Amino acid sequence: MAAYTLTIHGGAGTILREDMTPELEAAYTRGLQEALDAGYTLLDKGGTALDAVLAATRSLEDCILFNAGRGSVFANDGSQEMDASVMDGKTLMAGAVAAVRHIRNPVDLAYTVMTQSQHVLLIGKGAEDFAALHEIKTEPDEYFFSPFRYEQWKKMQGTNEAALDHNVKVTDKKFGTVGAAACDMHGNIAAATSTGGMTNKQWGRVGDSSVIGAGTYANNKTCAISCTGHGEMFIRAVTAYDVSCLMEYKGLSLQEAMEIVVYDKLMKIDGEGGMVGVDAKGNAAMVFNSEGMYRGMRSSTKISEIKIYK
Amino acid sequence: MAAYTLTIHGGAGTILREDMTPELEAAYTRGLQEALDAGYTLLDKGGTALDAVLAATRSLEDCILFNAGRGSVFANDGSQEMDASVMDGKTLMAGAVAAVRHIRNPVDLAYTVMTQSQHVLLIGKGAEDFAALHEIKTEPDEYFFSPFRYEQWKKMQGTNEAALDHNVKVTDKKFGTVGAAACDMHGNIAAATSTGGMTNKQWGRVGDSSVIGAGTYANNKTCAISCTGHGEMFIRAVTAYDVSCLMEYKGLSLQEAMEIVVYDKLMKIDGEGGMVGVDAKGNAAMVFNSEGMYRGMRSSTKISEIKIYK
Numbered sequence: 283m284a285a286y287t288l289t290i291h292g293g294a295g296t297i298l299r300e301d302m303t304p305e306l307e308a309a310y311t312r313g314l315q316e317a318l319d320a321g322y323t324l325l326d327k328g329g330t331a332l333d334a335v336l337a338a339t340r341s342l343e344d345c346i347l348f349n350a351g352r353g354s355v356f357a358n359d360g361s362q363e364m365d366a367s368v369m370d371g372k373t374l375m376a377g378a379v380a381a382v383r384h385i386r387n388p389v390d391l392a393y394t395v396m397t398q399s400q401h402v403l404l405i406g407k408g409a410e411d412f413a414a415l416h417e418i419k420t421e422p423d424e425y426f427f428s429p430f431r432y433e434q435w436k437k438m439q440g441t442n443e444a445a446l447d448h449n450v451k452v453t454d455k456k457f458g459t460v461g462a463a464a465c466d467m468h469g470n471i472a473a474a475t476s477t478g479g480m481t482n483k484q485w486g487r488v489g490d491s492s493v494i495g496a497g498t499y500a501n502n503k504t505c506a507i508s509c510t511g512h513g514e515m516f517i518r519a520v521t522a523y524d525v526s527c528l529m530e531y532k533g534l535s536l537q538e539a540m541e542i543v544v545y546d547k548l549m550k551i552d553g554e555g556g557m558v559g560v561d562a563k564g565n566a567a568m569v570f571n572s573e574g575m576y577r578g579m580r581s582s583t584k585i586s587e588i589k590i591y592k
Numbered sequence: 593m594a595a596y597t598l599t600i601h602g603g604a605g606t607i608l609r610e611d612m613t614p615e616l617e618a619a620y621t622r623g624l625q626e627a628l629d630a631g632y633t634l635l636d637k638g639g640t641a642l643d644a645v646l647a648a649t650r651s652l653e654d655c656i657l658f659n660a661g662r663g664s665v666f667a668n669d670g671s672q673e674m675d676a677s678v679m680d681g682k683t684l685m686a687g688a689v690a691a692v693r694h695i696r697n698p699v700d701l702a703y704t705v706m707t708q709s710q711h712v713l714l715i716g717k718g719a720e721d722f723a724a725l726h727e728i729k730t731e732p733d734e735y736f737f738s739p740f741r742y743e744q745w746k747k748m749q750g751t752n753e754a755a756l757d758h759n760v761k762v763t764d765k766k767f768g769t770v771g772a773a774a775c776d777m778h779g780n781i782a783a784a785t786s787t788g789g790m791t792n793k794q795w796g797r798v799g800d801s802s803v804i805g806a807g808t809y810a811n812n813k814t815c816a817i818s819c820t821g822h823g824e825m826f827i828r829a830v831t832a833y834d835v836s837c838l839m840e841y842k843g844l845s846l847q848e849a850m851e852i853v854v855y856d857k858l859m860k861i862d863g864e865g866g867m868v869g870v871d872a873k874g875n876a877a878m879v880f881n882s883e884g885m886y887r888g889m890r891s892s893t894k895i896s897e898i899k900i901y902k
Contacts, residue, residue, distance in 0.1 A: 369828075374861060376828050380798075381715060401797045402824045405691060406716050408796020486718020487711045488690075495805040495830035514712045518684050520805035520833040527837035551684060 285564030286325045287581035288464045290317050290338050292348045294510045294556040295456030297574030299591055307590065310347055314578045314588045317341035321462060322580045331464040331472040331506070331560075332370050332393075339366075339389040339474040342460035346428050348576070349458025351387055352421075353428045354478025356435035358444075362426045363483070365492035366392040366476035371500035371562070380405040380492040384426075386419040389476045392492075394418060402494060406486075431481070438482040457555050457572070459491055461498070461508030465560040467582070473498050473506035473522070473559075479513075489513025495523040502562050504529040505536050510575065511548070511555010519547050525559060536561045540569040595874030596641075597891035598631045598774045600624065600648050602658045604820045604866040605766030607884030609901055617900065620657055624888045624898045627651035631772060632890045641774040641782040641816070641870075642680050642703075649676075649699040649784040652770035656738050658886070659768025661697055662731075663738045664788025666745035668754075672736045674788050675802035676702040681781035681810035681872070690715040690802040694736075696729040699786045702802075704728060712804060716796075741791070748792040767865050767882075769801055771808070771818030775870040777892070783808050783816035783832070783869075789823075799823025805833040812872050814839040815846050820885065821858070821865010829857050835869060846871045850879040 292314055321338030325331070343351025354362040366388035367378035377396025380403065385391050394416050395404050404412055413420070438444070461475035475498045477491040490497035490513040497513070499522035500506035507522040516522075521543055528539035540559055548555070549571055556570020558577060566585075568577045578588040602624055631648030635641070653661025664672040676698035677688035687706025690713065695701050704726050705714050714722055723730070748754070771785035785808045787801040800807035800823040807823070809832035810816035817832040826832075831853055838849035850869055858865070859881055866880020868887060876895075878887045888898040 374828050381718075399795070400824065401795070402827045403798045403803070405796040405798055408691075408794060412795040484718060485709070485711070485722040486715040488713045488715055493713070493803060493805070494827050495803070495833060499830070514710065517712045517804050518679075518686050520809070520830060523805060523830040523833055524837070527834070527841055531837055531841035 283467045284469045285582050286465055286467045287560050287564045287566045288318060288321045288325055288334050288338060288462060289558040289560060289566040289568055289579040290314065290342065290462040290577065291508065291510050291558045292342055292460050292576030293456060293458045294570045294572045294575035296572065297456065297590055310576055310590060311588055313342065313345040313347050314576060318578045318580050318588070321464060325464060325466055328467060331466040331470050334464040334466065335462040335472045335474040336368065336389060336393055338462035339460060339476050340387050343387050343389060343476055348460045349478045350460040350476040352426055353431060354426055355431050355458060355481040358482045358484040362478055364388040364476065364478050365488060367492045367494060367498040368392045368396060368474040369472065369494060369498050369500040371471035371502040371506050374501060376402050376494045378403045378492040378494060379409045380488045381486060382409045384420040385413055386421045389474050391418050403492065434481050444480045444482045444484065457511045459510035461510065461558065463506040463508050463558050463560045465562055465564045469562050471500055471502055471506035471560055471562050473500045473508045475508045490516035493517055495520050497522060499523045499526055501526055505559050505561050507557050507559040509555065509557040512553055515548060515551050515553030516555065518551060519553055521548065521557065536565050537567045540567050544569045544571050593777045594779045595892050596635045596775055596777045597870050597874045597876045598628060598635055598644050598648060598772060599868040599870060599876040599878055599889040600627050600652065600772040600887065601818065601820050601868045602652055602770050602886030603766060603768045604880045604882045604885035606882065607766065607900060620886055620900060621898055623652065623655040623657050624886060628888045628890050631774060635774060635776055638777060641776040641780050644774040644776065645772040645782045645784040646678065646699055646703055648772035649770060649786050650697050653697050653699060653786055658770045659788040660770040660786040662736055663741060664736055665741050665768060665791040668792045668794040672788055674698045674786065675798055676786035677802045677804060677808040678702045678706060678784040679782065679804060679808050679810040681812040681816050684811060686712050686804045688713045688802040688804060689719045690798045691796060692719045694730040695723055696731045699784050701728050713802065744791050754790045754792045754794065767821045769820035771820065771868065773816040773818050773868050773870045775872055775874045779872045781810055781812055781816035781870055781872050783810045783818045785818045800826035803827055805830050807832060809833045809836055811836055815869050815871050817867050817869040819865065819867040822863055825858060825861050825863030826865065828861060829863060831858065831867065846875050847877045850877050854879045854881050
């Protein structure tokens with residue numbers, strides 16, 4: 283039986299202690315703890331890495347504080363368009379959706395694309411039709427509504443600005459994305475990512491969360507990675523797969539590979555954000571180049587932590 | 593002044609001499625020659641790799657024989673939804689669009705996303721709105737119409753089958769995509785890809801042609817790659833960027849890296865298709881694991897060839 287591990291994130295960016303109230307910090311910590319417990323419980327019972335990342339990501343989607351599923355940000359037309367993806371490191375199977383509305387758990391839809399279609403990426407109305415066919419749970423607009431997100435959007439509505447998460451100040455960036463990477467006791471790994479994208483986003487903008495290789499990647503030979511950050515830069519840097527290549531082709535460890543990608547490759551193109559990852563031996567790492575990243579990790583070797591700031 | 597090179601493709605798959613008439617073969621060859629000339633003329637005058645791949649891809653989109661732009665296949669609702677992407681190896685800037693209708697040259701829209709927006713990937717109606725804002729040329733349905741593609745679709749309409757290009761026989765696969773990779777005399781490289789996707793496709797399916805890292809990638813340090821094939825497998829294998837990583841991290845040549853990805857990595861997951869690529873020294877390669885690939889190459893060192901079969 284190998285060591286098993288789960289690591290999760292709830293977004294990265296300019297997350298500063300001085301901007302946080304004790305109540306809000308406790309709420310974020312609780313949201314992360316619930317997601318960690320949801321996934322880790324499965325791993326502990328002998329469940330698969332794939333089921334664990336789905337459970338953890340689903341829990342983060344359900345938490346109104348994080349920009350994914352319930353509590354997603356508003357696009358410029360007032361709708362909530364969500365992206366998600368999942369990849370199984372054992373089979374290299376992957377599924378992803380982009381710009382879907384009313385789907386309660388976009389990561390479940392990504393999983394259904396992976397398992398019930400011959401495709402990897404479905405978008406928009408077509409993805410919603412596919413969801414209906416497979417009885418994926420939908421919710422009315424009210425379910426996704428968060429007064430906080432709505433206020434953010436109202437401040438930006440009618441402008442050409444788009445913000446990557448909570449903030450209207452562009453200098454104060456938060457990249458609202460959630461995700462998880464896990465290694466199970468059988469030595470299989472998986473990763474999943476989900477997001478509501480940018481506040482006031484327009485033109486059908488899609489970030490890295492539904493791009494396999496950029497926001498999500500998993501391969502038992504190397505690593506499982508879920509990213510959060512300035513999506514455009516993560517797409518251009520093919521971020522998640524780059525970590526895998528550095529491990530496979532240069533023999534680097536998970537931590538070394540993630541540090542090169544996050545501190546060097548991404549920084550060179552002003553790519554702010556971070557990632558969580560595991561390898562098939564149960565090692566985990568959480569690396570970011572922003573002020574903070576909502577994150578947590580728990581492993582069978584007794585490491586358990588939840589952190590927000592540097 | 594460095595050697596300069598252009599290489600193009602018009603799709604790969606079960607392309608057999610016995611299925612071809614002399615007239616059709618001559619028409620395909622003429623289409624490829626025109627695209628090669630359109631791009632190479634620019635390189636010869638000192639133009640950029642980026643301009644050359646755009647010109648070559650635009651020419652292939654305009655040719656009714658290839659499944660991209662004019663002559664795109666029909667989706668299951670009778671519409672023509674197109675995907676395209678472009679990447680500049682000098683700046684690592686990239687642009688892509690998915691599921692756009694009525695855009696005369698989707699590759700030009702991908703270029704406009706790269707240069708006129710802060711985004712990399714725009715999809716559907718949003719991408720079309722962005723196109724209108726930037727006065728990107730549109731055409732009515734009749735422009736894209738090809739009697740041959742329409743007949744294909746009518747044969748499949750109402751079924752749940754989707755074909756990757758011309759054929760209703762699933763055993764006889766053609767992957768209709770066009771693309772180009774170029775190295776200019778300044779040692780800069782670029783790649784572009786465009787497609788109409790699968791005949792009778794549904795559910796908003798998107799393949800690798802609009803996924804940076806999968807269907808298209810360019811980096812002056814390594815290579816510029818444009819792919820054609822079974823898009824789902826190319827996304828899962830992060831095909832184009834894998835060639836780049838094998839060159840950067842293992843020191844392989846362009847030809848060696850492309851052969852590993854196409855013959856080994858892709859074959860292991862039944863990923864049929866191929867790719868064209870260049871490096872920044874003006875070397876070019878065209879590698880495929882299917883029966884044929886419409887392809888061409890021309891370089892300042894006097895190599896010029898157009899081929900269809902193995």
